[in-house]
Amino acid sequence: MEYSLFILIAPFFLFLVLGLLGMKMKPKVAGIIGTIGMGLCAICAYTVAYQYFFQTGRVGEEWQQFIPVNFEWLRFTENLHIDLGILLDPISVMMLVVITTVSLMVHIYSLGYMHGETGFQRYYALLSLFSFSMLGLVVATNIFQMYIFWELVGVSSYSLIGFYYTKPSAVSASKKAFIVTRFADLGFLIGILILSYYTKTFDFGTLTANHAELVTTSFAGGTFMGLSLATLALTLIFMGGAGKSAMFPLHIWLPDAMEGPTPVSALIHAATMVVAGVFLVARLFPVYFFAAPDVLTLIAYIGTFTALFAAVIAITQTDIKRVLAFSTISQIAYMMVALGVSDYGGHDGLGYMASMFHLFTHAFFKALLFLGAGSVIHAVHSNEMSQMGNLHKYMPITNWTFLIACLAIAGIPPFSGFFSKDEILAAAFHHHQVIFWTLWIVAGLTAFYMFRLYFRIFWNGKRDYNEHHKPHESPLAMALPLIILAVFSVFTGFIPFSDFISSDFMPFHTHIDWTVAGMSIVVALIGISGAFALYAKNSKQPAQIAQSLGGLYKAALHKFYLDEVWMWFTQTVIFRYICMPIAWFDRHIIDSAMNGLAWTTQKSADSVKGLQSGQVQFYAWVFVVGSILIAVLVLFF
């Protein structure tokens, strides 16, 4: 399957072409080139997926790991070399399908949505760069390659969030995203270094082989400040994942990242990049499970808390993209919890499978939600709920597809979200009761805030649109991706995921646990009816409830003041007590050492200047005397 290399080369090539020559093309041409290229890339990814899942991937019962391409890129020493390659196994192939599909949809959608924007070519070039980086990340054969693409993803996300770079809020949002994720990546890098220092390898295959034997043996007994070194390394690696996947308390960049164009939010901040952290933990799952099970517990708790926390905030937000952003945080946390509560092997690995399943279904319905929101924003030119309402009359396609996505995320059968969420709840149910009940409540909250969003956009609210500026359904380029993604959101739930993906590469059978499923349907229905009661018609009740909640409501509206806490932490603690002394040291000690070096150099340069006299006889003299001097030195000293 060497041709899978094309999946990486195509978007990179597109990036070069659009980036270097884009400004010489008409915007439309650049967009179409980008879209067609991405289409070819998607076709290739589907072919790989078909061949892998239905022809060559399974030998006997077990799914195989293929490395069709591997190339030693930088070779430092015998042990230390960085390879670039392509690793095909169930989760990476699945990710290839997800990324190329959503990316293609976003490419098509943007033809309509971004029409007439300045920098249209740059936008497509950056989309290609992002697709390339994300695809490179998921097929990485080793953790260092993953790290390289991880950072590339960060850079392209940074430049896309700041796409409207004349808007100060977009600029500061892009900076915030970059700094927060870079901060987390510092942990990731240190984790990688510790891990590879002990195991002497970067390679995923070697790390995870035989129940991560290599990691457990090479770390055996190593401790640092009372923590086992393996725990430390894997926690740090998780820190990188938590940054990208917006886990509490590193989630603060994601809501602000909504400053980017809406299709970008759909691709990067909903479907693909933000699940990189989940993918990272899944990729290293055997290592986590066997070498540092306590980190998995930590992941489960952080995930549970984040899911609840983000869902509560989502209820109070009035910017529709921000509601979706918090919903994304909450749903990713769901996936993290699923990994955290998972065991290894067979049916015990249900959580692992459920996490990947939810990642898969979520990518489609969340991309659909964002693109639907984009369609709404395109029509009413605002992000605020108060400017919307009653849109079902004007935008039937958006209305129906958005409704499907809402049903999917709320977990109503037979939509896809129901199946994946049910597996996560079932995994949690068998693992830990507190986690299960929290997730159960979150499921209810999710249904509630999603339908609050739905009703406020499409039903109640402002009805008197300006006669000249009536909202209208979006053009075909935007409607088509909505329809395709809606189809995905309906049917992907029926894929028997456990046949394909499991923690130990052995297929197993799952069945719907109707106790859990029943409870989750009930809570979802409660949430939906609550939203219906409060928001289907224009009423004063929501405001009254908000009033009665007082402080709690205000805190949630302000995202529990976490931005402020971080601001205080960086400005007062880090800047004053860490940065200022370092700055002083830099300015006085380092700079004067450097100035001293420069001064000495200048002075010595002055003093040797005379040597270059321009007289050739002197040159010859130095030549001869130099030779003799060397001979004398070597012979007698």
Add this chain to the structure above:
Amino acid sequence: MDFSNFLLMGQEIGLIVVFLILFSYDIIGSEKSKDRWFHWVACIEFAILTVWGFLPKPAGEAFGGMFVSSDLTVLMKNILNIATLIVFLQSYSWLNKENSLRRSEFFTITLVTLLGMYLMISAGNLMMLYIGMETASLPMACLAAFNKYKEKSAEAGVKYVLISALSSGIMLFGLSFLYGAMGSFYFSDLSVQVSGEPLTILGFVFFLGGLGFKLSLVPFHLWTADVYEGAPTSVTAYLSVVSKGAAAFALIFVLYKVFGGIEIVWQHILWWLSVITITLGNLFAIRQTNIKRFFAFSSISQAGYILLGIIAGNAQGMEATVYYVFVYLFSNLAAFGVISAVEHASGGKTSIAAYNGLYGTNPKLALLMTFAVFSLGGIPPFAGFFSKFLIFMAAGSAGMYVLLFIALLNTVISLYYYLLIVKAMFIKKGEIDAVKHFSSDVYNQISMLICLLGIFATGILWGVFSKLYF
């Protein structure tokens, strides 16, 4: 007679064929056709030779061990070919606008020096090496004095020929000692017999002086600045890259193949030579106001870094050195491409002040120059970073940490003066008679494009390079 020996000399024979064609064309062709086609024909022909060089070649010894060909020598000659091709491309404006009558001489003389360098690399006998060096040196003086009516150029030629004669003398002197001590010039004999006896060491040191002259190591370097400044810019480029590269390659073979037995002695010598070469080269570079003199001293200090790779005395060092020269070729020639473009457009200005505000008028050239000096200074992601890293690794593998530290410190100093150029181009304001916006000739544009690609690709792909050749 057995002609199979000549098969091993494929590249040399190819070079001679190119030479003969150009020579005949020069004699037979009309002035009009030469004005139009000569440069084009020369570049195409040489490009074909360069590409052909990359095809697989037989390896072995010819003429009783006088001549050696191996994959490594083929690679080295290919590297020199690429550099020479770039120099040819860069010489277009200079040759066709100022020296159209003697255009062909430049090519033929350069090809002869290149032939000498081929022989230096492929030598299996010290006498052969010496003859190669002479073949490379004498015509070089003609090249340096190519603009013979310009005082500086004539001076450069004279200085080069005098110092080169002196260095050959000293080298021959050393060779006679070696012959006296061991009774043979063949590498294979010498490598067995070499020992630490004083006569051998004395011979070795004088012999090293000859190669040190070509590499412009301190204290054999004093000619460098004057010759680089006076010689035509394309010749300076050729001297600083091709001539130096060939000497470095020959030095590798001599040290590894012949004097492997007295490694401790030469490691000791090279240790000191590289320290003073890097340091003095840097110190002088800081003070320069002429860009060609500036690059003369920069190339002296680069030669010191090359020694750093050779000094390791193992396969890793060899790989690092060859790679270093390979990368250095693109970086330095990129700079010289810009220099010759600016020189031509400004009517012969070579002062650093002429570069003030270049970014404002010619942003592409300024950027290329910036990439070139960054690569020379060893800043990632440019190729120079990877090559410096490799030679430092090589020196580290030989346990020379003090040397490594001094070299690193010198890297900082070198960054300072490389940044002076960048500062001139980007920050300083141009004067009234500053270089206006211009576009250079197509040949030079191609050469600079090749260099630009080289600066990026050779670094990122060093894994491929080392896999293919080592």
